[in-house]
Amino acid sequence: MKNDIILLGHGSGGKLSHQLLDELIIPTLSQVARSEQNDAAVLEGIESKRIAFTTDSYVVDPIIFPGGNIGDLAINGTVNDLAMSGARPLAISVGLILEEGLLLEELREILEAMKLAADKAQVKIVTGDTKVVPRGKGDKIFINTSGIGVFDHDLKPVGSAAQPGDKVLINGSIGDHGMAVLASREGLELQSEIETDSAPLNAIVARLLEEHGAAIHVLRDPTRGGVATTLKEIALQSQVDICLAEEALPVNDAVAGACAILGLDPMFVANEGKLLVIVAADVADAALVTMQACEFGEQATMIGEVTEVSAGRVMMRTAIGGLRAIEMLAGEQLPRIC
Amino acid sequence: MKYGSEYRDPELAKALVAAIARDVEGFAGQMTLMEVCGTHTMSIYQHGIRSLLPAQVRLISGPGCPVCVTPIGYVDQAVAYARRPDTIITTFGDMIRVPGSTSNLQREKAQGADIRIVYSPLDALGIAEKNPDKSVVFLGVGFETTAPTVAGSLIEAEKRGLSNYYVLCAHKTMPTPMAALASDPELKVDGYICPAHVSAVIGSNAYQALVDDYAVPCVVTGFEPVDMLRGIQLLVRQVVAGEAKLECEYSRIVKPEGNRTAQAILERVFEPCDADWRGVGPIPASGLQLRAAYQKFNALSALPVEVEEPKEHEGCLCGEILKGKIGPKDCPLFRKACTPEYPVGACMVSSEGTCAAEYKYGNV
Numbered sequence: 001m002k003n004d005i006i007l008l009g010h011g012s013g014g015k016l017s018h019q020l021l022d023e024l025i026i027p028t029l030s031q032v033a034r035s036e037q038n039d040a041a042v043l044e045g046i047e048s049k050r051i052a053f054t055t056d057s058y059v060v061d062p063i064i065f066p067g068g069n070i071g072d073l074a075i076n077g078t079v080n081d082l083a084m085s086g087a088r089p090l091a092i093s094v095g096l097i098l099e100e101g102l103l104l105e106e107l108r109e110i111l112e113a114m115k116l117a118a119d120k121a122q123v124k125i126v127t128g129d130t131k132v133v134p135r136g137k138g139d140k141i142f143i144n145t146s147g148i149g150v151f152d153h154d155l156k157p158v159g160s161a162a163q164p165g166d167k168v169l170i171n172g173s174i175g176d177h178g179m180a181v182l183a184s185r186e187g188l189e190l191q192s193e194i195e196t197d198s199a200p201l202n203a204i205v206a207r208l209l210e211e212h213g214a215a216i217h218v219l220r221d222p223t224r225g226g227v228a229t230t231l232k233e234i235a236l237q238s239q240v241d242i243c244l245a246e247e248a249l250p251v252n253d254a255v256a257g258a259c260a261i262l263g264l265d266p267m268f269v270a271n272e273g274k275l276l277v278i279v280a281a282d283v284a285d286a287a288l289v290t291m292q293a294c295e296f297g298e299q300a301t302m303i304g305e306v307t308e309v310s311a312g313r314v315m316m317r318t319a320i321g322g323l324r325a326i327e328m329l330a331g332e333q334l335p336r337i338c
Numbered sequence: 339m340k341y342g343s344e345y346r347d348p349e350l351a352k353a354l355v356a357a358i359a360r361d362v363e364g365f366a367g368q369m370t371l372m373e374v375c376g377t378h379t380m381s382i383y384q385h386g387i388r389s390l391l392p393a394q395v396r397l398i399s400g401p402g403c404p405v406c407v408t409p410i411g412y413v414d415q416a417v418a419y420a421r422r423p424d425t426i427i428t429t430f431g432d433m434i435r436v437p438g439s440t441s442n443l444q445r446e447k448a449q450g451a452d453i454r455i456v457y458s459p460l461d462a463l464g465i466a467e468k469n470p471d472k473s474v475v476f477l478g479v480g481f482e483t484t485a486p487t488v489a490g491s492l493i494e495a496e497k498r499g500l501s502n503y504y505v506l507c508a509h510k511t512m513p514t515p516m517a518a519l520a521s522d523p524e525l526k527v528d529g530y531i532c533p534a535h536v537s538a539v540i541g542s543n544a545y546q547a548l549v550d551d552y553a554v555p556c557v558v559t560g561f562e563p564v565d566m567l568r569g570i571q572l573l574v575r576q577v578v579a580g581e582a583k584l585e586c587e588y589s590r591i592v593k594p595e596g597n598r599t600a601q602a603i604l605e606r607v608f609e610p611c612d613a614d615w616r617g618v619g620p621i622p623a624s625g626l627q628l629r630a631a632y633q634k635f636n637a638l639s640a641l642p643v644e645v646e647e648p649k650e651h652e653g654c655l656c657g658e659i660l661k662g663k664i665g666p667k668d669c670p671l672f673r674k675a676c677t678p679e680y681p682v683g684a685c686m687v688s689s690e691g692t693c694a695a696e697y698k699y700g701n702v
C-alpha cells in the first residue's frame with residue numbers, strides 16, 4: 001500500500017527521511033542535486049557591506065485557507081521582513097516541523113506554494129531541516145523561515161524616522177489575512193469570500209527606494225496586531241503623533257461585515273501583504289504613483305499623516321468628525337493567525 | 339470605507355452635531371447624560387462622539403457592562419468550579435481575564451483547568467452532550483439580551499434529557515439600577531440614553547415608570563453614530579425645555595412592548611431575585627434566578643464547591659466608575675498599575691468596560 005501520511009520514521013534520519021527529502025521536499029523547493037548537498041549553504045559573491053537577517057515561525061491554524069496556505073505565508077513573511085529594512089531578499093532557510101499523520105498531499109501543496117512564492121519574490125531557498133513529532137505534540141505543520149538580504153544602496157528606512165508633516169501610505173485594503181483565516185476556522189460559519197492578502201512586497205519596496213530614496217522614512221508591514229499596532233509602534237519609536245482619516249482607510253466590505261459580526265476592529269486584524277510607507281510630504285503623491293504601478297500596489301492610498309512631535313500617539317479622525325485614540329492591543333485578538 | 343446604512347452617514351452625523359450645538363445655545367447649565375449599555379459606551383468612544391459635543395453636554399457611563407457589574411465573588415466561584423475535577427467551564431470570552439480575588443480563569447486554564455470559550459450557550463450544551471462523564475458549567479452573565487439564550491439552552495437541555503449541564507447564574511435586569519442611580523443626589527443624571535439591545539427585549543415601555551417616578555428624560559436609541567447623535571439630541575432638547583418624557587429613536591428595532599417571545603422564555607425559566615451589583619450594591623428584584631422546575635440545572639446547589647473569601651482589589655475604583663461618579667482617568671491606577679495586559683478590575687477587561695474603552699480610544 002502506498003503511504004500517504006507522515007510517519008514518525010520520516011524524521012528518523014534513516015531511509016524514510018531520505019525518501020521524503022529526495023522525492024518530495026528538495027525537488028519541490030530547491031532542485032539542488034544530491035551531490036551538491038552539504039551541511040550548510042554557501043552564499044557567494046555578496047558585495048553588500050550590510051546584510052539583513054531575520055527569522056519567523058509560522059503556526060497558523062488552519063494550515064490551508066482561502067487564497068493561500070502556511071507555505072507561501074512563511075516565504076512571503078520572511079521576504080517582507082527583509083524588504084522592510086530596505087534589503088533585497090537573497091536566500092531563505094526552511095525548517096519544517098511535521099506532525100505524525102500529516103497528509104503527504106497537504107505537505108506537497110504547501111511545499112509547492114512555498115516554491116511558487118520564492119520564485120515570485122526572486123529569492124532562493126538554500127537550506128532547510130525537517131523534523132517529525134508524534135501525533136498530538138504538534139499541529140500538522142509548523143514552519144520556520146530565516147532569510148538573508150543584501151543592500152543595493154545606503155538607505156536606512158527605520159521606525160524612528162517619521163517626521164511631522166510626513167504622509168502615511170498603504171498599498172491596499174486592511175484586515176484581509178486575519179479575517180480569511182478566521183472565517184475558515186471551524187465553528188465560525190461565516191459565509192465569505194475573503195482571501196488572504198499574502199504577497200511579497202520586495203518589488204514595491206525596491207521601486208520606492210530607487211525612485212524616492214531618502215524621502216521614504218519608514219517601511220513596515222502591519223502583520224500581527226494590524227495597522228493600528230504597527231502605527232503605534234512607529235509613533236512611539238519616532239516620538240510623533242500620527243493622525244488617520246477613518247474614511248480613507250480601505251476595508252473590503254466582506255471584511256468589514258465579518259469584523260462587525262465578531263466584534264473585531266479591522267485596524268487590529270493581521271495583514272500579510274500590506275506595507276505602510278511613511279514618506280516626506282513633498283514626494284507623497286509621487287510615491288503613491290510608484291506604488292500603484294507595482295503588482296500588489298494597485299490599490300495604494302493615503303490614509304493619514306504625521307502631525308507633530310509628541311510622546312507617540314495615534315489618533316483617528318472618525319467619519320463623523322470625532323477624534324479618538326488608537327492604542328496597541330492587549331494580548332492576542334486572534335491567536336494563531338500566522 | 340463604505341457605510342452600511344444611513345445610520346452611519348457622515349454628512350447626516352455632522353448635521354446632527356451642528357443641530358445639537360444650536361439646541362444648547364444659551365443653555366447656561368451643565369447637563370449629564372448617562373448611557374447604561376456597554377455597546378453605547380464603545381460607540382461613543384469609537385466614533386469620538388464626546389469630542390463633538392458642546393461643553394454643556396457631559397456623557398457618563400453607567401452600569402451597562404454585564405461583566406463589570408458582576409461581583410468579584412462570582413469570578414471566585416467560577417474559579418472554584420474550574421478547579422473541580424471532571425468539570426468543564428464554558429463561557430463567553432470576556433469572562434476569561436476578569437480578575438477574581440486571587441486568580442482568574444485564564445490562569446486556571448494555563449494550569450490545566452478545562453475552560454472553553456463559546457459563542458452561544460447552545461455550544462455549551464453540545465459540549466455537555468459530548469462529555470457525558472463531565473459536569474459542564476456555563477457562566478450565565480448578562481442582561482436581558484443574553485438571558486433568553488441561556489433560558490433557551492435550559493429548555494433544550496431538559497428536552498434532550500441532559501443531566502450534566504449547569505448554569506452559574508448571575509443574570510441581571512434593566513432598568514432597576516437606573517432607578518437606583520436616578521435617586522442619587524450626588525450624581526444628578528439629567529437624562530438616560532437607554533440601552534439598545536436590552537430594550538429590544540424588554541420594550542421601551544419598561545422605562546415609563548422611571549420617567550414618571552423620577553422625572554428623568556429617557557431616550558431609547560441605537561448604537562450607530564447617527565442613532566447615538568439623534569438620541570443625544572432628543573435628550574438635550576428635553577433637558578433644555580425642562581421636560582421629562584420617554585422617547586424612542588430606535589423604533590425600527592425596539593417596540594413599546596418589546597419581544598414577547600423572548601420575554602416568555604425568560605418568564606418560563608427565570609424569576610426575579612435580589613441581586614448584588616458591583617459598585618451600586620444590592621438592588622431588590624434586579625436579578626434573575628432559576629425557577630424551581632429548573633433548579634436541577636443550578637450549579638450553585640447541584641455542585642457545591644468551597645469558595646475563597648471575596649476580596650476587591652485595593653485601589654480599584656470600578657464601583658465608583660460603574661455609578662458614573664468618576665471617570666477612568668480619576669482612578670490613580672488607570673494606565674499605571676491597571677492596563678489591559680494587567681487588569682486590576684473588570685472594567686479594564688471587558689470589551690464593554692469603561693476603563694478598557696478609555697484606555698483604547700481615549701488618549702486624544
Ligand code: SF4
Binds near residue numbers: 659
Ligand atoms: S482603571 Fe483599573 S483599577 Fe481603576 S477603576 Fe478601572 S479597572 Fe479599576
